[in-house]
Amino acid sequence: MSADPSVARPLRAPVRSRHGGAVYPAQSFEERMAAVEFRVGTRPHITVDAAVCRSCTTKACVSACPADLFAPTADGGILFNYEQCFECGTCYQVCNGAGAITWTYPDGGHGVVFHHG
Amino acid sequence: MAELVVPPSGESVPFRFDAVVVGAGPAGSAAALALARAGRSVALVERGPFPGSKNVYGGVVYGRVLDPIVPRWWEEVPVERWVVRRSTMVVTGSQSLSVDYRTQTWGDAPYNGMTTLRARFDRWLADKAVEAGATLVTSTVATGLRRDARGRVAGVVTDRPDGELAASVVVACDGVNSFLAKEAGLLPRTAPEHLTLGVKEVLDLPPATIDERFGVGRTEGVDMEVLGGTGGIAGGGFLYTNTASVSVGAVLSLPQLAASGTRPEAVIAELKAHPTIEPLLRGGRLREYSAHLIPEGGYDTMPPLAADGLLVAGDAAALTLAAGIWLEGVNFAIASGWAAGQAAARALASGDCSAAGLASYRADLEGQFVLADHKRFRAAPGLVLSDRVQNRYPEMLCDLVEQLFTVANPEPKPGGWQVLRRTAARHGIPLRQLAADALRAARIFG
Numbered sequence: 379m380s381a382d383p384s385v386a387r388p389l390r391a392p393v394r395s396r397h398g399g400a401v402y403p404a405q406s407f408e409e410r411m412a413a414v415e416f417r418v419g420t421r422p423h424i425t426v427d428a429a430v431c432r433s434c435t436t437k438a439c440v441s442a443c444p445a446d447l448f449a450p451t452a453d454g455g456i457l458f459n460y461e462q463c464f465e466c467g468t469c470y471q472v473c474n475g476a477g478a479i480t481w482t483y484p485d486g487g488h489g490v491v492f493h494h495g
Numbered sequence: 496m497a498e499l500v501v502p503p504s505g506e507s508v509p510f511r512f513d514a515v516v517v518g519a520g521p522a523g524s525a526a527a528l529a530l531a532r533a534g535r536s537v538a539l540v541e542r543g544p545f546p547g548s549k550n551v552y553g554g555v556v557y558g559r560v561l562d563p564i565v566p567r568w569w570e571e572v573p574v575e576r577w578v579v580r581r582s583t584m585v586v587t588g589s590q591s592l593s594v595d596y597r598t599q600t601w602g603d604a605p606y607n608g609m610t611t612l613r614a615r616f617d618r619w620l621a622d623k624a625v626e627a628g629a630t631l632v633t634s635t636v637a638t639g640l641r642r643d644a645r646g647r648v649a650g651v652v653t654d655r656p657d658g659e660l661a662a663s664v665v666v667a668c669d670g671v672n673s674f675l676a677k678e679a680g681l682l683p684r685t686a687p688e689h690l691t692l693g694v695k696e697v698l699d700l701p702p703a704t705i706d707e708r709f710g711v712g713r714t715e716g717v718d719m720e721v722l723g724g725t726g727g728i729a730g731g732g733f734l735y736t737n738t739a740s741v742s743v744g745a746v747l748s749l750p751q752l753a754a755s756g757t758r759p760e761a762v763i764a765e766l767k768a769h770p771t772i773e774p775l776l777r778g779g780r781l782r783e784y785s786a787h788l789i790p791e792g793g794y795d796t797m798p799p800l801a802a803d804g805l806l807v808a809g810d811a812a813a814l815t816l817a818a819g820i821w822l823e824g825v826n827f828a829i830a831s832g833w834a835a836g837q838a839a840a841r842a843l844a845s846g847d848c849s850a851a852g853l854a855s856y857r858a859d860l861e862g863q864f865v866l867a868d869h870k871r872f873r874a875a876p877g878l879v880l881s882d883r884v885q886n887r888y889p890e891m892l893c894d895l896v897e898q899l900f901t902v903a904n905p906e907p908k909p910g911g912w913q914v915l916r917r918t919a920a921r922h923g924i925p926l927r928q929l930a931a932d933a934l935r936a937a938r939i940f941g
Contacts, residue, residue: 405781407760409781410760410781410784411784413781413782413783413784414783414784414785417544436753438753438754441752441753441755441756441757441758442692442749442752442753442759444692444694444759444760444786445786446758464785464786464787465549466692466786466787466788467671467672467788468692468749468786468788470685471685471686471687471690471749471788472687472749472750472752472753473685482638482674483542483636483674484542484636485636485654486542486633486634486635486636486653486654486655487542487543487544487633487634487635489543489549490548490549490785491543491544491548492547492548492549492550492551492613492614492783492785493548493612493614493783494612494614494697494737494740494742494782494783494785495547495548495549495550495551495552495612495613495614495695495783495785495787
């Protein structure tokens, strides 16, 4: 399955603390990611074998990826976007189906550039 | 910065160095510096466009480890603020209990801990290695190990055209995902149970606002650790002050995060909304959002530190200390990298870069804090990440203190033991369980 940068991400709801007090304004995930510099390479450094994903019961990558790069598809597969990746490795570490996600570093000089890490 | 000139295409002879260090984080730069100071030719290979560009940390760099490496380092290190206040906070949704320690001693040389930005700190340390003669090669991924005819590690393969680097010894400081240590069979491909995910927001605030809210002077800073505010996922929250921003985030058990279905940024949002934390961050504008894995498994999950022609240091060797109130990583990276570089230099001098020839590395680490602390606190991750410590004790502790300080006149004040018994019972924790955990904690930390 190829990378799809157009995976839609919903606007997050305003955050309310458990005691019902402070509320933070809604911040879209796009706004959050716009604060991060990415020098996007041409080679996708993540590949996903959607055939394995279709038999995966957890799809943990979808919720655990801090960059929200993975989205389930109607047919039970996974759509992903490699372009705004933090290169943390969470996706392949939590991947339930052996070999569904292959993950390498982006080519030298590409990928995320943290300035306040 | 020195740049490697790639030989023209078709050239079959690889560049040759005495040593190749992979990763220009604190471990790698310290290793390259030690090798360069020993008069060895060394390449320091970094996949990012500059050292620190891929790196994230969670609060404090303890600098005393630099004493033997860069004399009077505090006069030149790119510090944000010197930590003079350390606060450990236990929270529930609407309560918080803090142990807040402050000392002005930490605000004077040689200091204790500093906050910094890794893009500056890591570059500063890498520049030290370059000044000593190391060749820094940025924007280059070491994609694999190079082996000699006898199967010993003999350099690295890079993603540059004809970019093979030959060396008698490789120091893998390539971070928590260390593909080199994995290729060498020293680390398992995946081990989520020994990993946490750190997610962090950096929020811009005027320096004067930070000074006022945290009660510090312009060069002074605060580090806060939070237990119980991570939505039932084992881990912890953190908050620390930079010069003109505050960093806030959470460290989350990877398997528990995955099982919870919770999104990592939602945990930060909840932490930020806590009534004790929200006023500290109010009005802060998001400057950067970041994430990084942390190897928190401790001593029992460390890989072998040496193979023929190969040493492993820093996060690649799982040397992050996550022992409850002590959360350290950069200092362990620097010390292990420095020791690895020195051991590699000794092995090169003796002409034996086999695992046996490199064994002085481990012996060195065992003789100092790096492995001594890890060994001492080897059982800490299990206790610290247990359900009781993570979820039930924070609630019980906050309730206990609330009972003590709530004046319920005309009811007379209850006795301390009575409050403890009542609170423990209400939270379903038998007193003998409490005693057993206290004993366990005393054994681990005592």
